[in-house]
Amino acid sequence: MKKGIIVVSVLLLVLVLLLQFVWTAPKNVTTQASFKVSAAAANRLLGDTAIWQKIQTTTATPNAVDMKPVMAGMGQVVLRVKHEALDTLSQILLVELGKDSVILNWETPLPASNWFWQHWQQRNHAATLQAAQQHLATQLKAYLENTQQAYGFNIVKGQMTDSIVVTKSFETASRPDLPMIYAQLAELEKFASANGAGFTNPPMLFVQTDGQSYRTQVALPVNKWLPEHPVYKTKRMVLGNNLTAEVTGGQQQIRACFAAMYQHVADYNRIMPGIPYEMLLNNRLSTDSSKWQTRVYFPIME
Structure with a gap:
């Protein structure tokens, strides 16, 4: 009897943990950063595919995440994000803080998943994308705030x-x-x-x-x-x-x-x-x- 209760209790505990694992699976990946540049400059430069390619080539993005802008304007940039089997769109929203400062709000939604293994993959994707977005946000900040890089001359x-x-x-x-x-x-x-x-x-x-x-x-x-x-x-x-x-x-x-x-x-x-x-x-x-x-x-x- 006691043995049966213990087995049932263990199974219930495993079930609860699995449900918690599923319920708490990340739905999106968010990154925030501040740049000392104007909103117009940030919007124009972040929409330039060549800049993203240069940054990802010269400073390797963690775990080979590939990101390319597909649309830019009106204070937002939409990126196509690829990592292993994941192929999704990511959005950057620019919030103007003043004449020469912006906040970058970066969000990448993760696809819905129904199975345990998919949830496991989703967590791995989330960790990888979080590291990649943080890395790229740091590199973009250094690039955009340097006029030699952003404009070709030290202004x-x-x-x-x-x-x-x-x-x-x-x-x-x-x-x-x-x-x-x-x-x-x-x-x-x-x-x-x-x-x-x-x-x-x-x-x-x-x-x-x-x-x-x-x-x-x-x-x-x-x-x-x-x-x-x-x-x-x-x-x-x-x-x-x-x-x-x-x-x-x-x-x-x-x-x-x-x-x-x-x-x-x-x-x-x-x-x-x-x-x-x-x-x-x-x-x-x-x-x-x-x-x-x-x-x-x-x-x-x-």
Whole structure:
């Protein structure tokens, strides 16, 4: 009799444990992380398949979980997740905390299961996906918060330091070549030196086109206000905030830097109170274009 009671009790205990195992099987996998980037930047970059591929290639995702974005926009990213026999969709929701901060809420639902073995697999999938999501969230944070990675250039926020510049503008039918640009800078330097001015930074350059002609402005930062002149204009710069990035290389690299910085301005919804420009850190006339050193400036308002 006692033996029968013990057997029944053990069977009931096993049954209870099995039921608890089934009832408590995970239904989804969730991960949360905070990023110091704008919601627009996070949404755009997280929807880029190349970024996910790069991160998963350079930093192996635990247990070979494969994740690829299939849709991005309106503050959410949908991923296709594959691991062994599991093939499901995962969703990332971005919650904007401010101009440059977001919370990432990442949830992957697990398929319903009816059998003990399926529940066991579900638990294994949940543990694997949890580790993978946490790993990838950490890698994505490092990637997105690094402007060199996210934009291709080290974009730095700072303050304008040049308060006075002497400038000259001219218009041409085609893009001005280097001899023409440096000839205009030589005129400015001669005018400034003749009036006792010193130079506080390398030359500045801005070229824009309307598709018909090119309008170019060259400038030299100086340490004093210069007399009025019909051709050379002395201007006072607004000492506000700016974004800067340094570039090594010719026009292709410089154009890529401008494009990246315009994207950064758009991602963070910044206002530009002035024109962007190049600062020529070395002499382009005596240097191969692959060795040009340029600092690109974008004036911004917070």
